[in-house]
Amino acid sequence: MRALLVDAGTVTEIGPETVADFAGPGFVWLHVDGAGKRQEMDVPDYVPHMAANALVASETRPRCDAVDAGVLINLRGTAADTMQDSDGLVSIRVWVENHRVTSVSRHSMAALGKVEAAARSGRIVDGGDFVAALAHAISVELDPKVADLGDQLDDCEGMLDGGNIYELRRNIAWIRSQAIVLRRFVAPDRDALGQMAQLEFAWISKDDRLHLREAADRFARMAEELEAVRERAALLHEQLTDLRAEMIDQRSLGIAVTAFIFLPLTFVTGLLGMNVQGIPFADHPQAFWGVVAFCAVIGAAVLAWFSVRHWLSD
Known part of the structure; x- marks a missing residue:
């Protein structure tokens, strides 16, 4: 657990116990980083009960809910480190207020480094800026992973005539499964950011809404690309099945x-x-x-x- 005070582009690490009474000036970010799902995490008392339960839930999906004067938003993004037996996406749960943000993640997220860099450069002054920066960083990190699935599928299409059918079937099945898993969270990310952009809070500025909609549009494009990858993979699998049947017929x-x-x-x-x-x-x-x-x-x-x-x- 660590807390950062951002004031006029200067980032200072402060004690987590001082976050509850923070009233400005500046912007404070408290981040709780758990070491896996088995570790219990404590949420500060100033977070509403409903939001606190959502922050420490073992399983979450992207969502956005307005609670009193704050917003609870959960997003999924790429992990900072390679994870075994995982889809490579980790969850970050964020309680957002005007000048105070509390975030919880059970595994390190790659996008948080870019968010901290944006805070140090003075581009984050309130909760709206924080979520906009987080959404942008997550989408930028995730976009190459989605594009790579399409490139791998293009390679499989090019190997249809002379490749090993059995190896191709395994590769295509893996690509299809990855596309299904990623789309499971990319589409809700889009919906959560779209809902965030529509909330009527004074600390969500016009520029913040524009950046949130831009990130939501990027997630929508990734969801469409993943859907296309899934359909193309299914079509390729059918073509391979037909080729295999044709080979068997020729041999017979x-x-x-x-x-x-x-x-x-x-x-x-x-x-x-x-x-x-x-x-x-x-x-x-x-x-x-x-x-x-x-x-x-x-x-x-x-x-x-x-x-x-x-x-x-x-």
């Missing part, structure tokens, strides 16, 4: 042609190979080559029949 046809050619030959050789008296030309010195020539004629006739029927061209 080859086996069937081979079996059809050797079926009459097997009959002839089996008939002539019976250990009984009276086999024609059994003692003739050229009988073997005659049988070979007869079998070759039968094979050629079968192949010609397949060609006339166009069974070998498709």
Whole structure:
């Protein structure tokens, strides 16, 4: 837990116990960073009960609710560090007031560094500026990840003709699952920021609303791109299934042609190979080559029949 006092672009670290009585001048940001889901986190007493419960909830989704003179907003963004068995998105829950912001995250978020940099540069003077900066930073961090899924899918499309079908199917299935997971939170991020931009608070300035709508529009574009990736992945999966079925059909046809050619030959050789008296030309010195020539004629006739029927061209 740490608290930062921002006054005229100067950032000073202060004691968390002084945040509750803060009345200005300047802007104070209290951030509680938990070390995983199992750690209990304490929320300051000045946060309303409903908002406090939402800040420490184990599972959250993006939302925005006005409570008394403040706003509770939850957003999802990329994690600062690689997370095992995770979709790579972490939640930040923020209680926003005019000159005081309380944020809680159970894992480090990549966008918080940019928000702190914006505070140090003097671009954040109230709660509205903070949320606008946070939304912008999250969208900027998340946009390349969404674009990368589209680029990977483009690569898979280019490998359809000569790639390993089984490896492609695994890659496409992974891309599709990632798109589904990301869209699950990107679309609510858009809705939460849109609701924030419509709230009637004096500390949400016209510029803040413009930046919030811009970030919401970026999230909307990412949601549309993720939906397109999901649909394209499903279409590619169907194409791979068709290609695999076509490969199986071609191999089955080859086996069937081979079996059809050797079926009459097997009959002839089996008939002539019976250990009984009276086999024609059994003692003739050229009988073997005659049988070979007869079998070759039968094979050629079968192949010609397949060609006339166009069974070998498709």
